[in-house]
Amino acid sequence: xxxxxxxxGYVGLVSGVCFADFGxxxxxVDKDASKIEALNSGRLPIYEPGxxxxxxxxxxxxxxxxxxxxxxxxxEADAVFIAVGTPSRRGDGHADLSYVYGAAREIAAAVKGxxxxxxxxxxxxxxxxxxxxxxxxxxxEADVAVVxxxxxxxxxxxxxxxxxxxxxxxxxxxxxxxxVMTDVYRPLFLNTSPLIFTDRRxxxxxxxxxxxxxxxxxxxxxxxxxxxxKVGADVQQVARxxxxxxxxxxxxxxxxxxxxxxxxxxxTLALVKTAQDNDSPVRLIETTVAINDQRKRAMAxxxxxxVGGDLYGKKxxxxxxxxxxxxxxxxxAPSISIIQALQDAGAKVSAxxxxxxxQAKPLLPAGISYADSVxxxxxxxxxxxxxxxxxxxxxxxxxxxxxxxxxxxxVDLRNIYQPEEVTRHGFRYASIGRASA
Ligand code: NAD
Numbered sequence: 493x494x495x496x497x498x499x500x501g502y503v504g505l506v507s508g509v510c511f512a513d514f515g516x517x518x519x520x521v522d523k524d525a526s527k528i529e530a531l532n533s534g535r536l537p538i539y540e541p542g543x544x545x546x547x548x549x550x551x552x553x554x555x556x557x558x559x560x561x562x563x564x565x566x567x568e569a570d571a572v573f574i575a576v577g578t579p580s581r582r583g584d585g586h587a588d589l590s591y592v593y594g595a596a597r598e599i600a601a602a603v604k605g606x607x608x609x610x611x612x613x614x615x616x617x618x619x620x621x622x623x624x625x626x627x628x629x630x631x632x633e634a635d636v637a638v639v640x641x642x643x644x645x646x647x648x649x650x651x652x653x654x655x656x657x658x659x660x661x662x663x664x665x666x667x668x669x670x671x672v673m674t675d676v677y678r679p680l681f682l683n684t685s686p687l688i689f690t691d692r693r694x695x696x697x698x699x700x701x702x703x704x705x706x707x708x709x710x711x712x713x714x715x716x717x718x719x720x721x722k723v724g725a726d727v728q729q730v731a732r733x734x735x736x737x738x739x740x741x742x743x744x745x746x747x748x749x750x751x752x753x754x755x756x757x758x759x760t761l762a763l764v765k766t767a768q769d770n771d772s773p774v775r776l777i778e779t780t781v782a783i784n785d786q787r788k789r790a791m792a793x794x795x796x797x798x799v800g801g802d803l804y805g806k807k808x809x810x811x812x813x814x815x816x817x818x819x820x821x822x823x824x825a826p827s828i829s830i831i832q833a834l835q836d837a838g839a840k841v842s843a844x845x846x847x848x849x850x851q852a853k854p855l856l857p858a859g860i861s862y863a864d865s866v867x868x869x870x871x872x873x874x875x876x877x878x879x880x881x882x883x884x885x886x887x888x889x890x891x892x893x894x895x896x897x898x899x900x901x902x903v904d905l906r907n908i909y910q911p912e913e914v915t916r917h918g919f920r921y922a923s924i925g926r927a928s929a
Pocket of ligand 1: 498499500501502503504521522523524527562575576577578591594595598612613614615643644645646647754755
């Protein structure tokens with residue numbers, strides 16, 4: 493199979509490399525010449541565990557290459573995947589489809605022979621119809637089938653998720669396209685990965701429904717965590733107690749500072765807009781969005797309480813900036829709002845992240861001092877706040893930290909410690925949904 497991937501970001505690059513690793517011939521295209529130049533010189537434009545080895549291997553074995561030229565490769569392809577960004581549109585929160593439509597027009601002008609055009613970007617219901625219309629308008633001769641194949645990988649675990657997915661959703665009723673898509677994913681059959689064939693609109697809605705449901709589940713446990721704090725219960729035990737029920741499931745029941753990242757915030761918002769436009773509001777999701785928005789600044793108030801009510805002039809060490817561990821992605825990271833709120837309360841912020849510091853700097857407010865290690869960030873701090881649960885924060889040298897901080901206060905927004913582990917070393921400890929100690 494000859495596959496072209498348009499967009500070589502978190503999804504396009506991982507998908508392209510994994511398809512190559514299955515044995516397909518893959519060309520990854522991106523408009524951003526600096527990304528392609530980096531990839532062609534053996535450097536990755538993103539951080540994703542295991543991706544560098546997999547890219548190197550497939551380039552070496554000549555199944556994978558990178559280019560800014562879309563037309564040449566598309567003319568030869570059996571399947572062209574669109575994996576460009578669909579950020580929130582400024583102003584109204586709808587998905588910005590300009591990159592998808594731009595790619596579709598370019599593909600239309602370049603296709604030769606029957607070609608399956610596969611939308612892997614997360615797009616609102618009906619986008620596939622519009623992509624097809626645009627392509628026919630741009631090139632009435634084009635013999636294309638437009639398929640929806642949403643992606644469910646998680647950054648930080650993307651390769652494993654792509655190679656061993658829970659399901660592969662393929663939205664098309666075109667028999668020729670079904671045959672091509674079956675061939676594209678055939679190497680996964682050994683792992684009995686279920687292909688779910690639907691019509692295109694249903695596939696598009698599956699992706700938004702999945703993300704909205706997960707965002708709602710996180711928000712649910714976050715609210716229960718707040719209640720736990722008020723009534724003296726332990727949210728981790730509540731999560732365990734309800735998660736053991738198969739109907740509920742234990743995943744996405746970790747209370748924290750509110751969801752962030754490149755998908756949940758924009759996708760929940762886009763679903764709300766689609767639903768409103770269709771006179772069928774999704775009130776649970778509207779509420780989820782509102783609760784989550786308020787939650788991040790509420791985390792800064794938790795820090796203020798932990799230090800005794802006044803942060804003015806105090807130094808706060810923020811550990812972890814990316815929206816979750818094992819990625820350098822800073823899009824909609826909770827750290828952005830939390831740090832802003834800490835500064836608004838008068839705190840001086842020092843920050844450390846193992847991987848995402850360079851990506852973080854342009855997105856965070858001015859006036860932060862960036863440290864090279866946890867211990868540098870925490871020196872003379874009046875409070876240490878764990879915002880992202882990187883592995884290296886799970887076994888901090890608490891005696892060493894106790895020596896160097898101004899006040900031994902740890903606020904753990906990810907519940908990675910047990911209270912007694914921390915208090916034993918002379919720290920005061922606050923976490924989410926558990927009594928402060
Ligand atoms: P990204 O911003 O990392 O990558 C998109 C890339 O597309 C960029 O490198 C950009 O330069 C390129 N691009 C834009 N227009 C182009 C064009 N016409 N030709 C060539 N390249 C072009 O985005 P991402 O995180 O990979 O997300 C892509 C899509 O996948 C989004 O719709 C997102 O919602 C969805 N998705 C993302 C994830 C995730 O974890 N990041 C998971 C599932 C689905």
